[in-house]
Amino acid sequence: MLREVLRKPVAKLGLVLLALMPFAWLCSGIFLDRLGPNPAEYLIRSTGDWTLRFLCFTLLVTPLRVICNMPEWLRFRRNLGVLTFFYALMHALCYSVFDMGLEWDEIVLDIAKRPFIAVGFAGAVLLSLLAATSFNAAIKMLGAVRWRRLHRAVYAIAVLAILHFFWMRSGKQNFSEVFVYAGILGALLGWRVWHAAHTRRLSRP
Amino acid sequence: MLIRTQQDGFIHPLSSEITQPQVYANRRQLLRQWSAGAAAMGMASWAQREAFAQGGATAVKLASLPAAQSSVQGAMTVEKVTPYKDATVYNNFYEFGVDKSDPARNAHTLKTAPWTIEVEGLVKKPTRFNLEDVMKWGAMQERIYRMRCVEGWSMVIPWIGYSLSDLIKRVEPLPNAKYVEFVTQADPQTMPGLRGGYIDWPYLEGLRMDEAMHPLSLLTFGMYGEVLPKQNGAPVRLVVPWKYGFKSGKSIVKIRFVEKQPVVSWAKAAPQEYGFYSNVNPTVDHPRWSQASERRIGEGGLLDKKRKTLMFNGYEAQVASLYAGMDLVKNF
Numbered sequence: 001m002l003r004e005v006l007r008k009p010v011a012k013l014g015l016v017l018l019a020l021m022p023f024a025w026l027c028s029g030i031f032l033d034r035l036g037p038n039p040a041e042y043l044i045r046s047t048g049d050w051t052l053r054f055l056c057f058t059l060l061v062t063p064l065r066v067i068c069n070m071p072e073w074l075r076f077r078r079n080l081g082v083l084t085f086f087y088a089l090m091h092a093l094c095y096s097v098f099d100m101g102l103e104w105d106e107i108v109l110d111i112a113k114r115p116f117i118a119v120g121f122a123g124a125v126l127l128s129l130l131a132a133t134s135f136n137a138a139i140k141m142l143g144a145v146r147w148r149r150l151h152r153a154v155y156a157i158a159v160l161a162i163l164h165f166f167w168m169r170s171g172k173q174n175f176s177e178v179f180v181y182a183g184i185l186g187a188l189l190g191w192r193v194w195h196a197a198h199t200r201r202l203s204r205p
Numbered sequence: 206m207l208i209r210t211q212q213d214g215f216i217h218p219l220s221s222e223i224t225q226p227q228v229y230a231n232r233r234q235l236l237r238q239w240s241a242g243a244a245a246m247g248m249a250s251w252a253q254r255e256a257f258a259q260g261g262a263t264a265v266k267l268a269s270l271p272a273a274q275s276s277v278q279g280a281m282t283v284e285k286v287t288p289y290k291d292a293t294v295y296n297n298f299y300e301f302g303v304d305k306s307d308p309a310r311n312a313h314t315l316k317t318a319p320w321t322i323e324v325e326g327l328v329k330k331p332t333r334f335n336l337e338d339v340m341k342w343g344a345m346q347e348r349i350y351r352m353r354c355v356e357g358w359s360m361v362i363p364w365i366g367y368s369l370s371d372l373i374k375r376v377e378p379l380p381n382a383k384y385v386e387f388v389t390q391a392d393p394q395t396m397p398g399l400r401g402g403y404i405d406w407p408y409l410e411g412l413r414m415d416e417a418m419h420p421l422s423l424l425t426f427g428m429y430g431e432v433l434p435k436q437n438g439a440p441v442r443l444v445v446p447w448k449y450g451f452k453s454g455k456s457i458v459k460i461r462f463v464e465k466q467p468v469v470s471w472a473k474a475a476p477q478e479y480g481f482y483s484n485v486n487p488t489v490d491h492p493r494w495s496q497a498s499e500r501r502i503g504e505g506g507l508l509d510k511k512r513k514t515l516m517f518n519g520y521e522a523q524v525a526s527l528y529a530g531m532d533l534v535k536n537f
Contacts, residue, residue, distance in 0.1 A: 036294070037294060037502045037503060038305075039507055040507055099511075101510045101511065110495065113490065114492065114493070115492075116492075167493075170475070170478075170493075171356075171475070171491070172303070173403040173404060173475060174303045174403055
């Protein structure tokens, strides 16, 4: 049943529409004055939260595929990756516009001065590389092996994202949510390490 | 001897039981007002929404606290006052949760009466005082202060209270008292935030004696014409307008006079990020946030530029002399 749904061509469209709901909710919140006394802060923080969530969803695809033996999930991996990039872009835009007033020299100074901004910026740069090479022609151009190697950068992005969040929250010692995301992403990365070691052991002659 | 009977309504043992003639004469008007009031109550939910939408700066529900306008230098900024609803739903009060909307949701459990303040340490006679008595030690004044949070936002709030110096003079500190430490309420029964191990409870703050004696340091009992809402630190808090907001402890239960500089809560939890002084200073950055500018809550649109943060939050003329010759980068 689930497999059939996942195989349908409209499933991808459905996923993208579903994934854009938080964005639509935030946009409507601006106009309906639903974002509290500090809407700028609200938008910066929630776009960051959604980036982390989509990063988790993206990294969940492979374990789900292997554990459930459902190759259908793979169809959505690139979509989810691009959606992660979309929320990261919104996050960076909100910061640049609302916090920095689009003053580029100020932004450059801010990246240089504050480690947690620098780490977030590095993650965003890596993520945009992956988004820029997320279409079929790019895979052909790079070759499947090199493309796959490049896209392993998503593991580094996950680590940078957690570090960014951790440093941001360390100003107020408020780590509970950081630990939740770190736990989920840690489990997803840890499973890959375990899985790689496990399959290598099985394939040994 | 006066014998009380039920025969008529003209014998009263206490003169205060007798309705004043002017009230009796106005009884019809009173009834009209009451019925209008009842109708207004029915409209309240609708009207409140309307008032919120208009950003009305007036409160509706707490006991009023009469006060005269302050004549202290710098105490009456003419900037636009932050809407009451913003000042009462956007709070940092970790005892009630870390989210800024948590205190407004959770602080209703705080028990503000009876309330005592213990004055201890290096004073002539350490004593526990009732709040009602402490409230009589100075004339209530309204002061409109800028409030700058260390996180990079600010508000303009009409506080009510009297200079902390009035209390200090009253309790007579000993000559070797160099600092004042403020201990705030920490009750695990009523404060759900205490379960989170962000900092050691109770929350402690402190001032140097000359800072505490400065007329702008306000012992605060109310805001917006009323007693303090619980999420804003009822029933008594400190407001030190030239320092970042966290220096102004909420729901104070103890005032302690000491000789050595006290270890205050945030400086203890994250010494690389928070110092003892925490004066508003646009030239000394916090590692997490730039302190050069601030967003005024409830003012302007999403795309408006942030305003420049002023040295000592704009109170430089009044307080700069307290720090003459001090390295404010080192003493952040």
